[in-house]
Amino acid sequence: MDSITTARQVRFGVNYTPSRGWFHHWLDFDLDSVRADLDAIAGLGLDHLRVFPLWPLFQPNRTLIRPRALEQLGELVDAAGERGLAVAVDGLQGHLSSFDFLPAWTQTWHRRSLFTDPEVVDGQAAYLWALGAALADRPNFLGLTIGNEFNQFSGEPHPDPDRITPGQAADWLHRLLAACESGAPGRLHLHAAYDAAWYQDDHPFTPAHAATIGAVTAVHSWVFNGTAQRHGPYATATAQHAAYLVELAKAWAVDPHRQVWLQEVGAPAPHIAPEDAGRFTEATVAAVLDCPDLWGVTWWCSHDVDRALADFPELEYGLGLFTNEGRVKPAGRVLAELVAAARAEPPRPRPRAVALVLDLPAEASKRSVTAPGGAFFEAFMDLAATGERPAVVLADRASDRDHLGARGITDLITVDTAHR
Template identity: 35%
Template sequence: MNYVPSKHWWYSWQEWDATSILEDLRAIAGLGMDHIRVHLLWPVFQPDPSVVSAVSLDRLRELLDLADHPDVSLDVSVSVLDGWLSGFTFLPAWMSGRNMITDSGAICAELLLLDTLAAHIGDHRRFLGFDLGNELSVPNGGVPTERGEQWASLLLDHCASVAPGRFHVNGVDHLPWFEARTFSPAACATHGSASVLHTYPYWTGAIRRYGPDGTGVLHLGEYMAELAEAFSPVRGRPKWLQEFGASPVERPAESIPQWAASFVRNTLSSGGFWGCTWWGSHDIDRRFTGFIEYEYDLGLLTVDNEIKPIGARLRQLIGELRDTPVRPAARSVALVLPDSRELGLHVADRFFALVDDGLRPALVTSERADDPAHLSARGITELVHF
């Protein structure tokens, strides 16, 4: 679950309320969840390039302590350079005129923040690892992929150095996979501990293209998971469905539980998943008026920790999947990806057409389509070209 605090959203770092956070975490654990992803607000944690807020550090440590409460027992992934979050860009004032990926002074400050965070929480048993930041291609879309990849590699290597043995990732949205924006698909499938997927039918445009119950909506996560498989340099690299969700803005609220259950099962059929993390835990309190309508009703829980129908269905699904995990689909037919930076829905159309024909296709890059050993290792016996 991506944790969205019920009372104060992520303004919670300033409006700290440990009691309400513990209540939230108990409710999340009650749904059967085993991990949360939390989001720092960069200006709050690092108000000056050479200063990290001691108060914020202590509150983060306390959140991890609350996650370790006997009634909770949730592991915690910490998304650091946020950055872009729920429609807002949070950047420190000292970042004015700088780019977080290309400016050497900004990079030094980022490394300091990671150092300080690791020193403060790196030994906590609930700390899973660092996520560099949420969907960083959104505010950094003009950065060439070569620069973006160098930056991600540098910071992820640094994470591994200051917090060894933890699960460190780059929390990209769909744009690097679909458009090679800021980071290329190959980099996303190589750097860090897992290939991260954000698979929203709404934000990708899939729901407008295919309709609420179209194949391209039900199998969108599967397509993106197979993109990650196609570009991974090694077999068995973990995949993390780090964000997915749906709002009544895009489809009738009563249809969301069944869509979510089908979506998860289809996505997991790709195999090799570390985990699935819904966005988000709680609805956003309507007293906050600055968010777009889409953001308010994405939770599994209300702001009063009442379980919504989607929360009840995912709790049931978790039990089903723990009893009977999804068996990865055999994918003997592979669609050969075009030599293009554009791998979005116009390419996915062909993938979904094959699904409609009763197949569960793989994806393979054109370079690997001529590699018999690679095809054999993946069980691919037939290629489909554009």
């Protein structure tokens, strides 16, 4: 019980979106511009960045990993370190803000599975190893995430997916995480899925993959997934969505104290109006800080997308903590205040003594029950709306006294009971 209630320093960071050129900045890398962005980020009191090398630019051919690109990534990591910022690097980009970035050696005339073709997977492993090896001696390098929401290439709604089974997904994850560890031993290496892994029936990347493979569990919380549309911008469900994902992730973990990283969360307009972004930021962060075993919060994103760049979904342009010109926005000011308060008095979340029982098998083929509108999701939010602080426990662990005791769970509620 003591380990649950002990105060701890939560990491606070931001997903770095360069103010000049977005992620295309790797094509004409300008370290002075990067330094100016990092000065602004450090000024908010944040302690880390998540950065995104574009895979086709770093590995344009299966056997060519560009040395100069690796050097530029190292220069960015060093510049961050000079400002007290640690850096986590996402490898396979992959997919960002509705755009796919896949190298030519995986597409059209060279089309082959991103997950099961032996040469493609060998190439991916070599690339991730090279990223890790290039950064392994830098003390502010946190580790590698295999890629940004790479699971979206494995099924709907992607227009041209490479279909795989859950077993093939697990094999791919283990192979690539081994490459990350080989390149940079002992760092924080993990994988990150968008919420299909938690919510979409029959998706090949499963909650068990997310919660048992890699150093920590990553969750990405976006209320445009039906939560805000169904409940509205001011509802408990909208404010608690990120905390719900953290607690859902903990249910699937074998280790009762496996840490969860809220790796992406943001205030998307029009679902969250710009004038409400500060309020939403405060409510969301307060809710997740009330979750035991939280590794950290990494906001999406640092800077707005320049409107000179075309064809982004409208909501992607205004997600930054800073405008494209570098002015701090309301969400940025609120986040800085929350970070300062958490540094002054580290969170000490009490155990979540009441747990809602989730009756799903390990493969979670019908996991939409946990999605917005699903019976389990709505029961959790009904409890939260009354002031309860529910945890989540799988039905097959509901009689495991050691597991319940380690998490501080004393009472169990079923979905049917919660809805009465």
